Amino acid sequence: MLLTDKNVIITGASRGIGRAAALECARQGANVVIGYSGSPSSYSAVEELIKEIEALGQKAVAVGAPAGDPETGELLVEAAVSNFGGVDVFVNNAGICPFHSFLDMPRELYLETVNTNLNGAFFAVQAAANQMKRQGRGGAIIAVSSISALVGGGMQTHYTPTKAGLLSLMQSCAIALGPYGIRCNAVLPGTIETDINKDDLADQEKRDYMASRTPLGRLGRPEDLAGPIVFLASEMAQYVTGASLLVDGGMYVNLQ
Template identity: 70%
Template sequence: MLLKDKNIFVTGGSRGIGRGIALACAEHGANVAISAEDTAAERETLAATVAEIEAHGVKSAWVAASAENPDTGDRLVETAVDALGRLDVFINNAGICPFHSFLDMPRETYLKTVDVNLNGAFFAVQAAANQMVAQGDGGSIIAVSSISALVGGGMQTHYTPTKAGVLSLMQSTAIALGGYGIRCNALLPGTIETDINREDLSDTRKRDYMISRTPLGRLGAPDDMGGPAVFLASDLAKYVTGAALLVDGGLYVNLQ
C-alpha cells in the first residue's frame, strides 16, 4: 500500500498505459481520477475503468475532455479536487501517435500530435502544479514520455519531437518546482502493446523484430508501467526528481 490515501489523477487513463498505471495506483491504496477524450466510446470506457478502480476500495472519478484544449488542465484539477479533496500526484499520459511518412506528412496531423502530446501536457502540468503549490505541501508530477524521446523513427517524425519535449518539460519543471517540494519525473516506455500501436504490430515481421531486439524477450504490457509509476508517485522516491526512467525491457541499450 505504497500510495495509501494519496489522491492521483491520470490523463488518458481509460485504456492502455494510463489504465495500467491507474489500476496499479488503486491497488496500492490511492484514490484515482482519470480522463480521456470526449467521445461516446471513451465515456463508456472511462466508466468501466472507474468501476475497476473502485473495486479496490478507493474513490474514483472521470472526466471526458480533449487533451489538446489548453483549458482542459483546469478541468482535470477541478475534477480531482471536487471528487477526492485534493491532488497529490498528477500523471500526464495522454498522447497519440498516428504513424505517417515524413515527406507527405499532412500539416493537420503534425499540429494535432503536437497539440495533444506536448502543448496539452504543458498546460495540464501547469494546472496541476498550481494546485499543488496552493496546497502547500509538495507533490509528484509524472509524465509518460517514450523511448522515442531518445531515438528516431522514420514514421514518427511528428511524434518523437513531442516525446523529447515532454522529457525536457519534466527536467525543467523539476527545477522550477523543486522549491515547492514538487518532484517531476518522466517514464520512458519502450514498445508497449496498446491501441496506439496495435495496427503497426499486426505486421508479424515487425512484431518479431521488435521482440528480437528486446533483451527480456517480449513486448511490454500496460501493467508493466504500473510499478515504475507507483514508485515515482510514492515516498520511496522522495529524493528523485528530474529523472528519466526507461521501462523498455532493455530495448534502448541493445545495439546488436
C-alpha cells in the same frame, strides 16, 4: 499501499498504459481522476474502470475532455479538488502516434499530434503544479515520454519531438518546482502493446523483430509501466526528481 490517501490524476486513462496505471494506483490506496478524450466510444471503458477502482475500495471520477485543449488541465484539477479535496500526483499519459511519412506530412496531423502530446501536457502540468503549490505539501508529476525521445523514427517525425519535449519539460519543471517540494520525472516506455500501435504490430514478422531487439525477449505490456509510475509517485522516490526511467526491456541499450 504506497499511495494511501493520495489523490491522483491520470490523463489518457481509459485504456493502455493510463488504465493500468489507474488500477495500480488504486490498488496502492489512491483515489483517481480518470482523464479521457470524452468520445462516446470510450465511455463504456471508463465506466468499467470506475467500477474496478471502486471494487478496490477507492474512489474514482472521470473527466472527458481533449488532451490537447489548454483548458483540460484546469478541469482535471477542479474534479480532483471538488471530489477528493486536492491533488497529490499528476500523471501525463495521454498521447497519439498516427504513423506518417515526413515529406507529405499533413499540417493538420502534425498540429494535432503536438497539441495532444505536448502543448496540452504543458498546461495540464502547470494547472496541477499550481494546485500543489497552493496546498503546500508538495507532490509528484510524472510524464509518460518514450524511448522515442532518445532515438529517431522515419514515420514519427511529428511524434518523437513531442516525447523529447515531455522529457525536457520534466527536467526543467524539476528545477522550477523543486522549491515547492514537487518532484517531476519521466518514464520512457519501449515498445508496449497498446491500441496506439496495434495496427503496426499486427504484422507478425514486425512483432518478432521488435521482440528480438529486446534483451528480455518480449514486447512490453501496459502493466509493465504501472509499477514504475507508482514508485515515482510514492515516498519511496522522495529524493528522485528530474530523472528519466527507461521501461523498455533493455531495448535502448541493445540498439548497437
